[in-house]
Every structure is written in structure tokens, then in C-alpha cells.
Amino acid sequence: MFRRTGRAGGSGPAGHGGEALRLVKVSKTYGAGEGAENAVTALDDVTLSLRSGTFTAVMGPSGSGKSTLLQCAAGLDRPDSGIVMVDGEEMSGGTEAALTKFRRRRIGFVFQQYNLLPTLTVAQNTTLPLRLAGRRVNRARAQEILTQVGLGDRLGHRPEQLSGGQRQRVAIARALVTEPSVIFADEPTGALDTRSARDVLRLLQEAVRLHGRTVVMVTHDPVAASYADSVLFLADGRLTGEMTAPTADAVAERLAHLGDTTPAGV
Ligand SMILES: Nc1ncnc2c1ncn2[C@@H]1O[C@H](COP(=O)(O)OP(=O)(O)O)[C@@H](O)[C@H]1O
Ligand SMILES: [Mg+2]
Numbered sequence: 047m048f049r050r051t052g053r054a055g056g057s058g059p060a061g062h063g064g065e066a067l068r069l070v071k072v073s074k075t076y077g078a079g080e081g082a083e084n085a086v087t088a089l090d091d092v093t094l095s096l097r098s099g100t101f102t103a104v105m106g107p108s109g110s111g112k113s114t115l116l117q118c119a120a121g122l123d124r125p126d127s128g129i130v131m132v133d134g135e136e137m138s139g140g141t142e143a144a145l146t147k148f149r150r151r152r153i154g155f156v157f158q159q160y161n162l163l164p165t166l167t168v169a170q171n172t173t174l175p176l177r178l179a180g181r182r183v184n185r186a187r188a189q190e191i192l193t194q195v196g197l198g199d200r201l202g203h204r205p206e207q208l209s210g211g212q213r214q215r216v217a218i219a220r221a222l223v224t225e226p227s228v229i230f231a232d233e234p235t236g237a238l239d240t241r242s243a244r245d246v247l248r249l250l251q252e253a254v255r256l257h258g259r260t261v262v263m264v265t266h267d268p269v270a271a272s273y274a275d276s277v278l279f280l281a282d283g284r285l286t287g288e289m290t291a292p293t294a295d296a297v298a299e300r301l302a303h304l305g306d307t308t309p310a311g312v
Contacts, residue, residue: 065134066098066227066260067119072128074114074283088114089125090283098227101254101261103271105297106280107304112264113232115280119262120230121149133227150179154221154259156231160213162205162220168192169201172219179224191219195249211242218249222259229253231263235270247273268297279304
């Protein structure tokens with residue numbers, strides 16, 4: 047199997063077959079315990095494996111468990127059962143502190159609503175993950191990564207001085223700055239106009255193609271999904287199918303069969 051090497055490759059240890067992410071029988075139920083008649087099984091026995099250096103879209107109807115899948119895979123939430131492995135290392139299990147440390151080293155996350163800190167500059171927002179991980183914060187690094195996302199001249203700006211698309215590009219720079227193995231993005235283009243969305247999708251694609259990252263992106267939009275190498279379809283907390291080399295038309299067609307007839311972003 048093709049394996050990327052050097053700086054551009056995943057930062058993980060050798061010997062796991064180029065696999066960046068593995069979920070084994072991951073389940074998550076909300077509202078179990080007392081009043082269990084209200085329990086919702088958000089993830090039901092999900093098993094998947096993603097190779098390093100791939101771009102995967104996750105699609106499915108509202109409430110099908112997409113966000114829960116990302117949160118569990120990213121170590122932002124814990125599954126009730128099952129295993130999550132990043133770079134061949136088990137992430138689930140261990141203490142909260144160990145999980146946080148692992149996540150800061152291996153995982154990047156991009157949210158629909160950017161989640162930038164309003165009091166920090168663009169450069170400070172970008173390098174925050176380095177600071178949190180106790181790593182060297184180097185202004186040249188901020189300059190380099192912000193230039194990559196087209197914001198090399200905005201280092202001293204505050205988030206409120208930027209457009210939505212620019213804010214999301216800062217969020218992508220922040221997700222890239224630690225050179226994580228896997229970047230998760232939950233509806234990263236959901237709040238953006240078509241053109242800004244395209245910029246964001248191209249950056250995610252570049253992170254994969256040029257820098258060897260692994261990207262997993264939830265989206266409602268067949269056009270956004272067509273930027274990925276493959277699409278995983280989720281329904282009722284279960285994986286129901288996969289499409290490789292997706293086109294927007296083929297994805298839209300498949301979604302119709304999943305029963306998702308709501309417009310993008312709803
Ligand atoms: N914190 C929570 N508490 C209770 N139920 C939740 C919580 N988060 C999600 N759910 C439920 O779990 C299911 C999956 O939600 P989610 O993962 O957000 O789906 P999606 O992102 O596909 O819309 C839904 O039925 C949702 O209502
Ligand atoms: Mg969601």
C-alpha cells in the first residue's frame with residue numbers, strides 16, 4: 047500500500063499500514079439510565095477504517111449521528127462502547143488528561159461556527175493549539191500557515207474584522223498548525239456563501255493532497271461532498287453505504303434514496 051513519508055506524511059509511528067483512523071463497534075446512546083424510554087441511539091456499532099492522506103465526507107439525514115460520530119472519533123466525546131484508534135494508537139480509554147493530550151497532538155477540528163476567540167488576534171487564534179500543547183509558538187510559523195490559507199496579511203486582525211469565509215480559513219489554519227494526523231470538520235461550509243465555501247473546500251483538499259493530512263468532513267451539500275475522495279452515508283446511527291470518487295449528482299441521487307429531501311444546511 048502507498049505510504050507517505052517525511053514531513054508531508056502523517057506524523058504517526060510506522061507499522062500500522064497507513065491507517066489514520068479506525069473505529070471498531072463504536073456505539074453512543076444519549077439519555078440512557080432512568081427514563082430510558084427517551085434514550086436515543088446516536089451511533090450503533092459503527093466500524094470504519096480510513097487510510098492516511100484521504101479526504102472523506104460523511105453524509106446522512108439530520109439526526110443520523112454525523113456530529114456524534116465526529117465528536118467520538120475526535121476524542122471530544124466518549125463512546126459508550128467500542129474503540130477509536132488514531133495512527134494505530136487507541137484513543138478511547140485512559141484518563142481525561144491523557145485523552146486531551148492525545149487529541150491536542152493528533153487531532154484538528156473545524157466547526158461550522160468557527161469557534162475563534164474574539165479577544166485574540168488572527169495569529170494568536172492560529173497558534174493557540176501550540177500554546178495549549180506547551181509547544182513553541184513561533185511567529186514565523188503563524189505567518190507561514192496563514193499565508194497558506196491566504197491570510198498572511200491579517201495576522202493582527204481580530205475575528206470580528208473578518209468575513210465568515212476568512213474566519214473559517216483562520217479556523218483551518220488553527221487546525222493545521224499542530225500538523226495533526228486527522229482533521230475533522232463538522233459542516234465547515236454550512237454558514238458560508240458559495241464562493242467562500244469553495245475556498246474552504248479547496249484548502250481542506252490541499253491539506254490532504256499537499257500535506258498528507260487525513261480529513262473527515264460532515265456536510266449536507268452534495269457539491270461539498272464531491273471535493274472528497276469518498277463519501278460515507280449514515281442513517282439512524284449506522285453506516286449504510288460508501289461512494290468513491292463522488293460527483294455532486296451521484297451524491298444527490300444517493301441522498302434521495304436515503305430519504306433526505308431537506309435542502310442543504312437544514
Ligand atoms: N447531547 C445530546 N443529548 C441527547 N441527545 C442527543 C445529544 N446529541 C445528539 N443527540 C441525539 O442523537 C442523535 C444524533 O445526533 P447528531 O449526531 O447531532 O446527528 P446529526 O449531526 O447527523 O444531525 C439525534 O437524535 C440527536 O437528537
Ligand atoms: Mg450535526
